[in-house]
Amino acid sequence: MLKHFLADWRSIPQLKALLLILLVVPTVFFSTTQSMINIWLVNETFTHGFLILPIALWLIWEQRHRIASIAVHKDLRATLVVLPILGLWVLATLIDVAVVRQLAMVALIPASVWLILGAPIALALLFPLLYLFFAVPLGQSLIPPMMELTADMTVYLVQHSGVPIYRDGLSFELPSGSWAVVEECSGVRYLIASAALGTIYAYISYRSFSKRALFILASLIVPIVANGFRAYGIVMIGHLSGMKYAVGADHLLYGWVFFGIVIFALFWIGGFWADHIKKDETEKLDSSSIQTPPSALFGMGVIAVMLATNLAVTTLKSQQAALPTNASLILPLRAGNWQATDLAPSGWAPMINNPDLAGQRTYIRGDEQVTLHVGYFHTQRDGAEAISSLNRLTSPYDGAWKLTASRAHKTSVGSIIESEVSLGQDKVFVWSGYLVGDTFVANSYMAKLYQALALLHGQQQAAYITISTDFDAPLEQLRGRLDSWWSVIHKSDQGAILALKNEG
Incomplete structure (x- = not known):
């Protein structure tokens, strides 16, 4: 078996070209690949991602005799697919839409096979190449x-x-x-x-x-x-x-x-x-059917373009202005008849991943209490961005607070994400969303769109915001409580937008 393996491997240049594409593309876009691996490591839902590439390679190996007899030639029509995908990766990287960036990187693999080896081979291996998309951590x-x-x-x-x-x-x-x-x-x-x-x-x-x-x-x-x-x-x-x-x-x-x-x-x-199809275990490769190997020079040129694009985007992102070391986060002291207090908030707090600045403040009105949490991100980058699944109301790993309800809700001044979290008998009612520039957005996809528009003006600042209160009254009363605080902050000249600005 090993002898046949080595013989087929040496005699089928298409296999070597396919392996290079499957390995080089994720290497060129290593930061994107790493972002996927990080999720596979920490989220049990996506641990299967480690198996996807080996499975795809095995499926390709099973087709080796078939692809060896397929004529190989570059197909420039594929540039109509490769270039838009590459452009999508650039946009998603600049505004840090991780899942789109990951999908674009994976999509570049079958598109590159089409471009470098031709449509017949890409179609022959369509299933193994499309199966690679299971490596993208989708489904949250x-x-x-x-x-x-x-x-x-x-x-x-x-x-x-x-x-x-x-x-x-x-x-x-x-x-x-x-x-x-x-x-x-x-x-x-x-x-x-x-x-x-x-x-x-x-x-x-x-x-x-x-x-x-x-x-x-x-x-x-x-x-x-x-x-x-x-x-x-x-x-x-x-x-x-x-x-x-x-x-x-x-x-x-x-x-x-x-x-x-x-x-x-x-x-x-x-x-x-099941369709039981007998396979001839003694099947051997007819060397006379092997087609001309692909052009290494053309393939290297395609990879060089991808590498240059990656380097250009990385350089552009590295030139973003850093947050001054003496910057501070200023939260409002009042919100209408709500007054800031030194009282401790509830035991709950959102999980905000690597913010540049973070703060919280509790407000009281009579015997009612509302707590504001803010995670401010001066620039958006891997592992430190406002609009990210890493910013959560609860952690799925520590066995403490649990998310028990989540839905969209329309307030007097716009939409919000309304949630309920609990720990034993303790229950907290939460509103959350994102501040991008001067615009508050509840939906993460819309927030990314606003972030893309802000990027055109050279602005990257964004924040993840939650306001919460103990679940100590009927639902409508809790909504009225948060709405009375939020509507004042939203409309105030000294409200959340100015309060989020940093002072150097």
């Missing part, structure tokens, strides 16, 4: 709606099991105890893992497009439904055991065991319709 935006869906299914199934249940948002009460659907319960990690596994299984097991499409669709639907039953099972085990089981470490273990059983069942059932 699915967490809130899947949390809601999980809560809906759980409550529905518990009710129809004859157990009394009271629901409050993503939290619910049973006679035996309290439960809440948190981020880890959303099922997003099961969905993403199932999609990655189901797609490769469909490609290997089936030959018709319809079979592959149906199985991939099943690999998306089954984990969503199964996650609802998983959550229901955990609640019922806890309820029937008097909250002795499925409430600690075995809660997580039960979830992964259940998911493993579901995936095994999905693949086992799918195996009944």
